[in-house]
Amino acid sequence: MDPASNLPIAGPRVSAFDGLCNFGTFKAGGWKLLVFGGVEYRAHDVSGFQSKDMAAGDGFGPAFLTGPDKTPPVRIFQVQVRKVAPDSLPRISGVVVDAETGVPLDRVFVSLSPNLTGYQGQTLPSDDVTLADGAFSVAQIPFGLDPMTGNLHQINPLRLTRSGYRPLVWSYDPPNGSNNVDIRGVLLGMEKLSGSDIGSISGRLLRSNVPVSGVAVGLGVLNVSEGEKAAAGMPGWTSVTDLEGRFKIDRLPAGTYILQPGYPLADDAFFPDQPNNRPYTVEARQQVTAEDLEIWHEIVPWTPPHGIWLGAAPDSLTWSPVPGAATYEVRLNGGVLPKTTTNSAPIPPTMDLAPGLHYWTVVAFAKSGAPVAATQIQYSFRIKPGS
Numbered sequence: 001m002d003p004a005s006n007l008p009i010a011g012p013r014v015s016a017f018d019g020l021c022n023f024g025t026f027k028a029g030g031w032k033l034l035v036f037g038g039v040e041y042r043a044h045d046v047s048g049f050q051s052k053d054m055a056a057g058d059g060f061g062p063a064f065l066t067g068p069d070k071t072p073p074v075r076i077f078q079v080q081v082r083k084v085a086p087d088s089l090p091r092i093s094g095v096v097v098d099a100e101t102g103v104p105l106d107r108v109f110v111s112l113s114p115n116l117t118g119y120q121g122q123t124l125p126s127d128d129v130t131l132a133d134g135a136f137s138v139a140q141i142p143f144g145l146d147p148m149t150g151n152l153h154q155i156n157p158l159r160l161t162r163s164g165y166r167p168l169v170w171s172y173d174p175p176n177g178s179n180n181v182d183i184r185g186v187l188l189g190m191e192k193l194s195g196s197d198i199g200s201i202s203g204r205l206l207r208s209n210v211p212v213s214g215v216a217v218g219l220g221v222l223n224v225s226e227g228e229k230a231a232a233g234m235p236g237w238t239s240v241t242d243l244e245g246r247f248k249i250d251r252l253p254a255g256t257y258i259l260q261p262g263y264p265l266a267d268d269a270f271f272p273d274q275p276n277n278r279p280y281t282v283e284a285r286q287q288v289t290a291e292d293l294e295i296w297h298e299i300v301p302w303t304p305p306h307g308i309w310l311g312a313a314p315d316s317l318t319w320s321p322v323p324g325a326a327t328y329e330v331r332l333n334g335g336v337l338p339k340t341t342t343n344s345a346p347i348p349p350t351m352d353l354a355p356g357l358h359y360w361t362v363v364a365f366a367k368s369g370a371p372v373a374a375t376q377i378q379y380s381f382r383i384k385p386g387s
Helices: none
Strands: 041-046 063-065 074-076 079-083 091-098 109-111 135-139 143-145 152-154 158-161 168-170 182-190 199-207 216-221 238-240 246-252 255-261 280-282 287-289 297-299 301-303 308-310 316-319 327-332 344-346 356-365 371-375 379-383
Touching: 109 135, 168 182, 199 216, 199 255, 199 280, 216 246, 238 246, 246 255, 280 287, 297 356, 316 327, 316 356
Parallel strands: 091 182, 199 287, 297 371, 308 379
Antiparallel strands: 041 079, 063 074, 091 135, 109 158, 143 152, 158 168, 199 246, 216 238, 216 255, 255 280, 301 316, 316 344, 327 356, 356 371, 356 379
């Protein structure tokens, strides 16, 4: 994925019998890996997503291979996956096609999860992306039982997004009396954008009341009746702020959307909850101006790096320093470490870190006590058994 445009630049591809997945040759850049495990697997750690430049290395274990004939280097990433629960029903599967021609569509993102594509490289069993045959299969879809009729109803709808097409919000309508939660053979048609799909949303990003440039702003489509964020975001509908912090996302069909500034990891932008972060409804051909949005600095772990395996428990945690930060608060496995004035926190000797998975987050505060930065996800490291 290209995080600046939220568009796929290669793939999707399916891994071979030996686990390898070849995306072919493409130019070097700040591309991100997005891994779908489908209804059988869930991606746990996607090392390549952390890479700012696939041609420069990122310290997460990838390798470069160059042939004797000076062929271009081959970029190797290792992705950790784990099996999902065997009873991963309810499941919905089917095919996505062009509504006019009936031709199957590839690169359609189908999902329930709240994050934009390219956010952290990890997806859920409720997320999928179509190949050339247009097929999708998503699992663990929440259904409820209507207390009045006894009929099933899908609690959260699926959102389908693809560049060049209108986003689709869809829910399965079970027949009366049906208790089937393995729904197969669904046929969903997506409409191409038309000449009237020229709405837009523009706005400005600020950090400590100063315009911020170079930040990617993504867009999610909402279900108007429920007001929930879209799953995969809207591939193709993004913008990057200019020197005045301004952005504009155009070619929009009529609909209700939510803005998500700074969604790729390690882009130095954390988007906190705020009153101005509200849905915006765009009518046909309408230009909407959003209120100014405030972002914080994003904190990125230095040691240990995210997802790494360690032979022994670390003595301390370090992270990227934040301009203007007076204190930092670190949470490790849910517990709060003593506050620190530097971008490093020693792990107390009384905290025995056993082999296995450990999570940590950081929040930075200004002298006034106001938060000014945070880690965008829970970062993790693993201690090997027997350590």
